[in-house]
Amino acid sequence: MYDILEKYLDDSVRFITSRVSSRPLLAVILGSGLGQFVTSLRSVAKIDAADIPHYPHPTVTGHVGKLLFGTVDGKSVLAFRGRIHYYESGNLIQALYPIYIAQRLGVRYLLLTNAAGAIHPKLKPGDLMLLRDHLNMTFIKYPPPARPISAKHPPLYDEELRKIIRGTASKLRITLKEGVYCGLKGPSYETAAEIRMLRKLGADAVGMSTVNEATLANALGMRVAGVSCITNLSTGISDAKLSHEEVTTVANTVKQTFQKLVRASIQNILRQVDTPVSGIHTP
Numbered sequence: 001m002y003d004i005l006e007k008y009l010d011d012s013v014r015f016i017t018s019r020v021s022s023r024p025l026l027a028v029i030l031g032s033g034l035g036q037f038v039t040s041l042r043s044v045a046k047i048d049a050a051d052i053p054h055y056p057h058p059t060v061t062g063h064v065g066k067l068l069f070g071t072v073d074g075k076s077v078l079a080f081r082g083r084i085h086y087y088e089s090g091n092l093i094q095a096l097y098p099i100y101i102a103q104r105l106g107v108r109y110l111l112l113t114n115a116a117g118a119i120h121p122k123l124k125p126g127d128l129m130l131l132r133d134h135l136n137m138t139f140i141k142y143p144p145p146a147r148p149i150s151a152k153h154p155p156l157y158d159e160e161l162r163k164i165i166r167g168t169a170s171k172l173r174i175t176l177k178e179g180v181y182c183g184l185k186g187p188s189y190e191t192a193a194e195i196r197m198l199r200k201l202g203a204d205a206v207g208m209s210t211v212n213e214a215t216l217a218n219a220l221g222m223r224v225a226g227v228s229c230i231t232n233l234s235t236g237i238s239d240a241k242l243s244h245e246e247v248t249t250v251a252n253t254v255k256q257t258f259q260k261l262v263r264a265s266i267q268n269i270l271r272q273v274d275t276p277v278s279g280i281h282t283p
Contacts, residue, residue, distance in 0.1 A: 005093060005100070008053070008054040009054075009100055009101065009104055011053040011054055012052050012053055012054050012055055012097075012101060013101065013104045013105065015051075015052055015053055016047060016052060016067070016101070016105070017105075019045070019047055020045045020047065020069045022045075022069050022071075022076040023076060023105060023106045024069065024076040024077055024078035024102075024105060024106065024107055025075055025076060025077070025106070025107065025108050025109060025270060026075075026076075026077050026078070026107060026108065026109040026110070026111065026266060026269060026270060027077070027078040027079070027080065027098075027102040027105075027107040027109070027110050027111070028077065028078075028079050028080070028110075028111040028112075028113065028262065028266070029080045029083055029098060029110070029111075029112050029113060029213065030079060030080060030081050030082070030083070030113055031083060031112075031113045031114035031115045031207075031209065031228075031229065036255045036259060037079065037255075037258070037259045037262050037263070038068050038070070038079050038081055039259070040072075040259055040262075040263045041068060041070025041071065041072065041077060041079065042070055042071045042072070043070055043071050044068050044069065044070040045068070045069045045070070046066055046067070046068050046069075047066065047067045047068075047069075048065065048066055049065035049066060049067065049082065050065060052067070054097075055097060055101075056084045056088075056089065056091075056094040056095075056097055057084075058082040058083060058084050058085075058088070059088050064081050064082045065081070065082040066080075066081040066082060067079075067080060067081075067101075068081055072263065072266050072267055072270060073267050073270060073271070075270045077266060077270075078102065078105065078107065080098045080102075083098075083114075083209055084097065084098070085186060085187070085208055085209055086138065086140070086185055086186070086208075086209075086212070087185055087186040087187040087208060092140055092212060095212065095213075096212060096213060096216050098213075099213050099216045099217050099220065100216075100220075102217070102222070103217070103220040103221070103222065107222060108221075108222060108223065109161065109222065109223050109224075109225075109269055109270075110213075110214075110217045110222045110223070110224045110225075111161075111224075111225050111226070111227070111262065111265070111266065111269075112131075112209075112210050112213055112214060112217075112224065112225070112226040112227075113226070113227050113228070113229065113258075113262070114181070114207050114209050114210050114226070114227075114228050114229070115207060115228070115229050115231045115250075116129070116181060116205035116206060116207040116228040116229070116230055116231065117189075117190075117205060117206050117207065117230070117231070117232050117233065117234040117235075118204075118205055118230045118232070118233050118234060118237065119182070119195055119198055119199050119203050119204055119205055119206055119234050119237070120179060120199070120204040120205070121237075122177065122179075122204075123177060123179070123204060123205060123230050124230065124233070125230055125231055125232055125233065125250045126230065126250060126253060126254050127175070127177050127229075127230040128169075128174065128175070128176050128177065128227055128228070128229060128230070128254070128257070128258060128261065129176070129177045129178060129179050129181070129204065129205055129227065129228040129229075129230060130162060130165055130166060130169075130176050130177070130178045130179075130225075130226070130227055131157050131178075131179070131180075131181050131210075131214075131225070131226035131227065131228065132157065132162070132178050132179060132180055133156065133157060133180050133181075134156065134157075134180060134181045134182065134183060134210065134211045134214065134226075135180060135181070135182040135183070135198070135201060135202065135203050135211070136183055136211040136212065136215065137182055137183060137184050137198070137211075138183055138184060138185045138211060138212065139185075140185075140212065141212070141215070154218065156214050156215060156218050156224060157214070157224055157225060157226060158223040158224055158225055160223075161223055161224070161225035161269060162225055164265060164268045164269055165225055165227065165261070165265045166178075167268070168261065168264045168265045168268050169261055169265075171264075172260060172261060172264060174257055174260070174261050176227075176261070177230075179204030179205055179228075180202050180203050180204050180205075181203070181204070181205050181206070181207065181210060181211070181226065181228055182198050182201075182203035182205070182206045182207075182211075183206075183207060183208065183209060183210050183211030183212070184206060184207075184208055185208065186208030187208065189234075189235055190206060190234060190235055191235060191236075192235045192236025193236075194235075195234045195235055195236045195237065196236065205228050205230060206234060207228065210226060214226060225265075227258075227261070227262070229250070229254060229258055230250075231249075231250040232250065
């Protein structure tokens, strides 16, 4: 299986590097309704996921399926506009394919974003939550990396990156909560009983992504941070019926604040990196 994965990744990366010459230091995966961040990138080169050999195609509304290579303060950034969820195919390697691609392209820093439902009463729709840790309640683990980097396992969510994002929010006067994210398989929303269980287990917010992405990226040597956009109150906390439309609607109401935080955080992270980066070039 991993020989095939290696070949697929070789084909995908060969295609990508034939279209874009930049080598991103940082990648960001944009969650439901959060795709407008890409408007803050400069010198953007776009590649449709559908054009990349073997690359899985997102099927969920709000996930358009594009790889965007741009710059922030002259340093190269890769934005995945569109996430592939495990529940779309039941294939974890497909869901993690962007992480493998990012590592092959030389990404050192990974910022994961997602839309999540509030479990803790301190959270409300429209809040942004910095991930302190996560609960992987998908009960599936990432497959061994195609090219392992190290046997070391630092904390999943890098404390230095979290400090940078926390400080960035403070300077921008953006309220940033912190908490534990719980990832489930989906696609159905949780029952009220499940939410009560997750709260007792220590979860502050819940969603259907991120946990396996963070774990694999960490194993591949990337430094990882994550931010959730709280888009709804979970079942049992609110009487309202949950829907994906509500998720994207709330995400849209805070997109300017989110975009400002993500861009400034990326700037502050990349200022610590001295490696020169080539500009964007598309043949």
